[in-house]
Amino acid sequence: MTSCTLKKEERSEHYCESHSSMKIATFKVFRGDINGGAEVEYKVPVEEGMVVLDAIHYVQKNISPDLAVRWNCKAAKCGSCSAEVNGKPRLMCKSRLDDFDLSKEIRVYPMKSFPVIKDLACDVSWNFEVNKKIAPFTPKPDTDWKMSQRDIDRVQEFRKCIECFACQNVCHVIREHDLKPKFAGPRFFVRVAGLEMHPLDTADRLEALKDDMGIGFCNITKCCTEVCPEDIHITDNAIIPLKERVVDRFYDPLKMFFRKIWGK
Ligand code: SF4
Ligand code: SF4
Ligand code: FES
Numbered sequence: 146m147t148s149c150t151l152k153k154e155e156r157s158e159h160y161c162e163s164h165s166s167m168k169i170a171t172f173k174v175f176r177g178d179i180n181g182g183a184e185v186e187y188k189v190p191v192e193e194g195m196v197v198l199d200a201i202h203y204v205q206k207n208i209s210p211d212l213a214v215r216w217n218c219k220a221a222k223c224g225s226c227s228a229e230v231n232g233k234p235r236l237m238c239k240s241r242l243d244d245f246d247l248s249k250e251i252r253v254y255p256m257k258s259f260p261v262i263k264d265l266a267c268d269v270s271w272n273f274e275v276n277k278k279i280a281p282f283t284p285k286p287d288t289d290w291k292m293s294q295r296d297i298d299r300v301q302e303f304r305k306c307i308e309c310f311a312c313q314n315v316c317h318v319i320r321e322h323d324l325k326p327k328f329a330g331p332r333f334f335v336r337v338a339g340l341e342m343h344p345l346d347t348a349d350r351l352e353a354l355k356d357d358m359g360i361g362f363c364n365i366t367k368c369c370t371e372v373c374p375e376d377i378h379i380t381d382n383a384i385i386p387l388k389e390r391v392v393d394r395f396y397d398p399l400k401m402f403f404r405k406i407w408g409k
Contacts, residue, residue, distance in 0.1 A: 167191060170247045172200055174212065175254045178263050184252070185209070191242055197253060198226055198237035201265070213263035221374060224309035228265050229254040234311035234372050256314040269310050275329050278357065282340055283348040296344040302382060303339030305375040306332060312369035312379055318362045329358035331369035331379045338383035341390070355391050360384070 167190040176185045187208055189200040198216055205212050214237075217223040221239040228237050231245070231252055245251055259267040284290075312331040318324050329337075337354060340346050354360045363384055370379045377383070393400060 168247060170200060170242060170245075171250045172204070173250050173252045174201070174204065174265070175261075176209075176212070176264050177261065179261050182261070182264075186250075191247065195242045196238055197228075197230055197235075197240040197242065197251070200242065200251075201237060201253065212265070214265040222307055224307035227256055227309045227311050227314070229256060229314075234314045236309055236311075236374050239374055256310065258314045258316075258320045259310070271325055272308070272310055272313060272330070272332065275333050275358075276336070278353070279329075279333060279336060279340070280348040280350055280353070282343065282346055284345045285347055288345050290345065292344050296342075300339045300343050302377055303335050303342075305377055306335050307375060308332065309374060311372045311374065315368045315372050316363075317366065317368065318359075322362075324359065324362060327359045328362050329360075331363075331384065333358065334360060334363070334387055335377060335379055335383045338387055341387065351391055351394050354387055355395055360388055360391060363388070 170189050170191050172187045172189055173184040174187060176182050187200075187204045189203050192199075198214075198219060201212065201214050205214070214226070214228075216226040216238065219226075219238045221236050224236070226237040227234055229235075229252075230237065230240050232254075234256060237253070242251075253265065255261050255265045255267040256269075259269050259271070261267050310332060312335075313319055316331055318328050319330055334354075337350050337358070340348065341350055365380055365384065367380045370377070370381070373379055395401075
């Protein structure tokens, strides 16, 4: 996109005069840190094909070089540019400006469920701590690695996750109730589903799902599925089958009876 060639002091109120003939979008961007902050308004000239991340980069380059934002691939693959755009968690690099009503302001905020580090960058490290507690893929030592295509197709969906944490951000168990210590969240139910449904995996994660990961707190609202940029059917294909396995194991009276008799 076109760069503003004026010196900073020649610009008036975040608005670049050299773009006065172009369509201008108004952004309200959160500026601040863990102690608080406020919205700052930026006027950004719009070019064809621009996404929200382009607008943030325009602001960084031409108006506020200290605006903090995390991004990497700009191709919807690294998962690092997640933010709340007009209140909805999205990848900024996948949010085209022509999908917004540019006569209205576009608000860009960091994800609400995680502590803000600065501006649009927040601390998502809790997610990586949850991830470390999940038993990894555990094939038999003598496995011959043969799998049917149907089994591969089933787990492939879960491997599409790019760890953008939009689902974690929107889940009310984390966002409103802040049950982080007891609840792993939809991203990690997706990961566990990919492992538990893998035909060659031998580890058992059902007790951890029930006790440590708190799958019982999920009441299947499907908010996580609605925001997933990879279109993973988080609730239907990962969470519900895992819940069924937990119920079968721990709450089915007939199975509990036989387990008592045969000890497994
Ligand atoms: S379906 Fe479950 S995991 Fe997904 S947002 Fe709702 S409560 Fe959270
Ligand atoms: S499951 Fe979807 S929304 Fe959740 S972290 Fe993965 S890609 Fe993002
Ligand atoms: S920059 Fe990588 S997903 Fe947006």
